Amino acid sequence: MTTLRTHTLALALSGLIGSLALTACELEVPDLNNPALDQLENNPTAASISAACTGLLIGNRVNLAPQNGYVGQLGILGREAYSFDSADPRYTSELLQGSLSRSSPFGGAFWGAPYANIRLANIILKGVDKVADFTGEEKSAIQGFAHTMQALAFLQIINAHDTNGAVIDTDRPLGAELAPIAEKPEVQAEIARLLDVGATELGAGGDEFPFPLEVGFSGFDAPPSFLTFNRAIRARVAAYTEDYAGVLTALTDSFIDDEGEIDFRAGVYHSYSTKSGDITNGLQNVNLFAHPSLLAEVQKNGTENDARYTAKLKTVPARGAAPTVSTLQFTMYAATTPVPIIRNEELILLKAEALFFTGMVGPAMTELNLVREGSGELTALLGEPSRETFIDYLLYERKYSLMFEGGHRWLDLRRFGREIPLDTADHSRNVRYPIPLAECDARPGEAKCILGST
Template sequence: MKNMKKVVLALCATVGLGGCGDLTVPDLNNPSIESFQETPTRTAVLNAATGLLIGTRAGMTNQNGYVALLGVLGREGIVLDSADPRYIGEMLQGSALNAGSPAFGGNFWNAPYANIRNANTLLNALEKVDGVSEAEKSAIRGFAKTIQALDFLVIVNTHDTNGAPIDVNRPFGSELAPIVSKDEVLAHIAQLLDEAKTDLQGGGTAFPFPLSKGFTNFELGPDGKPFDMTVRNFIKVNRALKARVDVYREHWDETLADLEQSFITTSPVSLNLNLGVYHSFSAGSGDVKNTLNGPNIFANPILLADADKQLDGQNDARVLRKVKAAKNPGELPGVITKFSLAFKQYEADDSPIPIIRNEELILLRAEAHIRLEQYEAAMEDLNLIRTYSGNVAAIPEVLTGEGATNELLKQRRYSLLFEGGHRWIDMRRYGKLEELHREDPEGMQFNVHLRFPIPNTEMDARQ
């Protein structure tokens, strides 16, 4: 890609990732990127692996980032910033997203591709580095390919049928990789995850580099304290991500098979719906804060109206956990509705953002069962989510067909609310985006955007 020619390996920032002091990444531009590529050292390689976590969280927490903007498109929330009318004029009122706007229509392209290139540079360096064992190299390869899969998912989730380049491990200045279809991008992601699994299986027990605190609470030791992510457990994370991709590809039997190898659990003894891995942030010097608690981000009031009720008459417990009264309500000219709700789950500067967690895995399994017409199994999972996560009554009858699908989409709407654009992606997957019009603020009907355009700079480079 044209802009990639200007990107310097983004593993050079000194960052305390997620507030953990041992995750400082030294300046790899000293002495040079060229030396990292040609004569890599063990220290540089391990720092580069940790740096991939910094790259893959880029743009997640911004007001114009992945969670917020996809939340706007999916009618989960709205951004009211008097200093920037594009949040309304382009994201909601415009007939199309502007491919020349790097922070809006042209978003979610350069940053993930920069991190994909970082991973490729690291993978290439593994062929030349000394002082790193074969098992350690295998663990690093599996980790890097899994992170690449996450970055490609951001690209394809936002650009959908516009497609994207995948053959991007090319030297600067070489011919641009062709843009391929959405199906080919998803197939490439699945292949990356499968290759990563094979690499991880030969990767020993422990990663030779530190991970962020978003990966450390995955499993408790005998003393009840969390210990670092093992390679074995990261394989389970890899399979969880593969199950999400399987669902996007509508490979239902494969979804169930990959979920069996993931960290999914429904044991009533130790059921933890939040078990998973997360992007981590902190207010520490040099690190990135989670800014999704900003004063311009509001929750859609229809979330309360559409929610089921608990036995005591309160709203679904997920709404109570994730939505709160805004400190300063927002207004939109010409719209009757006052925006008086904000999101609650990111109140602190170091609040983590889920990458994938157990609650989503249970819903992925329910979706696969529905599409395989295994409705009783699907309802068991959906009722588990209703009762454990929402604290609302189970549905006594077995829903089938469209009824089961609508119930699935409702549970995904509230369980995965404002976590990563799931609502917009789901409604698009099921051809229901136009139904989002009923969730527009009273007094105004917004447009429903299908996908982000490929940035003008990219298309200009291709003439």
């Protein structure tokens, strides 16, 4: 467990105790009378375990869409976005101009909250077998759900921290010796393992979960359909590790649909609402602007811009100060707009990537053009490109298809070895998050704590 284990456990339980409700989807969970940790671990009930599963959904959503959350920060680092918030100059001074600070709520982010969810999932996994009211299928469904949610939490941590690593031995008792910070390949292997274990459990989980899921999981709210979501995330993880045969295998069992009339928006989302007790989508913010490169690099079909650009951006009066000035704002998000976790459009692009890097260039271009023509309304790309040219093609399609949805641009530039473009020579390329200060303070001499963000 991390040195933040006491704090993160409190965060996890804050999403569990009391009246749990994701009101956007009318999830009503009974008051658990603030159960102590040992009660939840040692004397769990069907109600408390089900509520804890709902807590995993809340915990996974918690730092996704605030202005300074995962989508926002990674979007700024990847030069998809600016935040012209005069109340906090760190959106520019830290994210663009300087190095990420391990002691700030910016550079120290994406550690405590996901570890809270991992810890809560550990509690669920220990407790579920103690509940006689659950059938064997229900227990398996809960286990598959919990392992999948753990994988999502680890994925957020390692996406942010990259080669700085992460702690994967998270189930040590409170007060035990700190577990080591594992290297990135170890973390990615653990994510793949959790997803594969979860897939097996979901396959034995019957036809219903014994708890409700939020509305953003509509169509994926039973073990068989949730399994296709698990496999979609597994395909993404395989691409991140360049296991392209694994991508194609996982996609076979995912919800990918690349035939007939394609719904590119189909997928799994986190939902938001204005109802009491819920939260709104913080990406609807007057200070958030799109990076001008989105206009400078947009491709056209004749005189018409890429349809993805047109659908997601609008021109507004200029904000900012040179060299960070923009006349573009996102139109993608309102207060109640859901944020994608993974969509069919990404799966088709993952398939194109995997086909190309397993030697099937023609089929790869077919898949790429499905998105380019169907979503972007651009003319098809022809021929059999070289490796570098295909990467150029792929990065363009991913840039406009997955714009400001989950840090994809920042992650893609890093995984394909492309430099982050700078607005001016004195700006920085922050390519990873540092290990947070509190973690490093508990680990004197830890080599990972010497490493920074550039």
